[in-house]
Amino acid sequence: MKFLFDLDGTVTRQETLPIISGHFGCNEQIAELTTRTVAGNIPFIESFIRRVNILGRYSVRETNELLSGVSLYPAIAEFIAAHKEDCVIVTGNLTCWCEGLFNKIGCQCYGSEAEVVDDKVVKIKSILRKEQIVDLYKALGETVVFIGDGNNDLEAMRHANISIAAGLTHNPAQSLMSICDYVIYNEKALVRQMRQLCGEYGDSKSVVISCAGIGSRLGLGLTKALVQINGNSLISWQLKLFESVEDVRLVIGFQGGEIIEEVRKYRDDVIFCFNHRYFETKTGASYYLGARHANPETLEWDGDLLVHPDDVKMLLDTPGEFICYGDITSDDTVCVHVDEKGNVLDFSREGGDYEWTGPACMDKKHLIYCSQNVYNMFEPLCPMRGIKVRAYDIDTYNDYVRVSEITKDWTI
Ligand SMILES: [Mg+2]
CATH class of the missing domain: 3.90.550.10 (Spore Coat Polysaccharide Biosynthesis Protein SpsA; Chain A)
Incomplete structure (x- = not known):
């Protein structure tokens, strides 16, 4: 069994892009885009390109350091640490921004790729479609559990064997509610469910x-x-x-x-x-x-x-x-x-x-x-x-x- 996690708001306590924009002082544009994207009102790919266009001109090194300090849900981080081989992060975010954060989480992580020149993002090379990673593990014969909260998790959850909508940071996107197997609003309860899926029962x-x-x-x-x-x-x-x-x-x-x-x-x-x-x-x-x-x-x-x-x-x-x-x-x-x-x-x-x-x-x-x-x-x-x-x-x-x-x- 593999547990695939969305990153923002599912493993991290906050959405990461507003943290970057807050740091560099371009809050308003990003906040509006993020809210509308999470709710499913702007297609994820378009929104992502627009956000990278705004944030890519700032220092990649500084962004990476900033995101390394983002706080995680402690019980989820602990679950991942204890099941490192079976946990995977899948995020649309750029790998070059998240390397420090990925290291802190400690399991296999997949993100979107960009070309970096002189510490700036000059080009998006690939945008991760989370359902492809779900399919990859399913093709290896794994039962895939997907845990996410945003509209851009919808297809991955549809492809997964078991899907859990998490309502930890904000309510899960409405679109998830008509396809997911579970919705869980509490960190301890989410970890309890994941442990039960591993056969670790109360x-x-x-x-x-x-x-x-x-x-x-x-x-x-x-x-x-x-x-x-x-x-x-x-x-x-x-x-x-x-x-x-x-x-x-x-x-x-x-x-x-x-x-x-x-x-x-x-x-x-x-x-x-x-x-x-x-x-x-x-x-x-x-x-x-x-x-x-x-x-x-x-x-x-x-x-x-x-x-x-x-x-x-x-x-x-x-x-x-x-x-x-x-x-x-x-x-x-x-x-x-x-x-x-x-x-x-x-x-x-x-x-x-x-x-x-x-x-x-x-x-x-x-x-x-x-x-x-x-x-x-x-x-x-x-x-x-x-x-x-x-x-x-x-x-x-x-x-x-x-x-x-x-x-x-x-x-x-
Ligand atoms: Mg999310």
């Missing part, structure tokens, strides 16, 4: 909350995570219930941008996983996408499910695989048959002993892609250990009214 389970659906049966015109329950969004209730969990992963699709905004009011270190095909797929697909690069054990959680706080604690402390069920409360539901030891024997649409409510806990070794419901993924694994919980599903408007009543006395 010792607790991950929680995967599926919030990608359109919530059509509820009829409130909102994805369920954003529905208000007693003055707070459903997702904020769940975040409170999982406050103690390090690796919380939220699968998003419909109204993903609004969910991100709501979640970030409460915590910044959630890993957002995209199910771009949320309209054609069901919760099985969302769970798979949320769990595939998580810790080995993942607690599967439907975004429309509220479970009694005491039961949530019990489930988080219970090791191993299990499936949860509750008393039957609605007619149109999937039920389970349970033996005398509490093991789940099968799922059925035609009645049973209890209602299948979720959540469930599954080991990665049993995870397979499934475009259908989560329980379809568990059917071949039965019999499985069952645990009875007080769980409340919010599928219909009546459920919504009922849950609003029940949660009135909850203290979280």
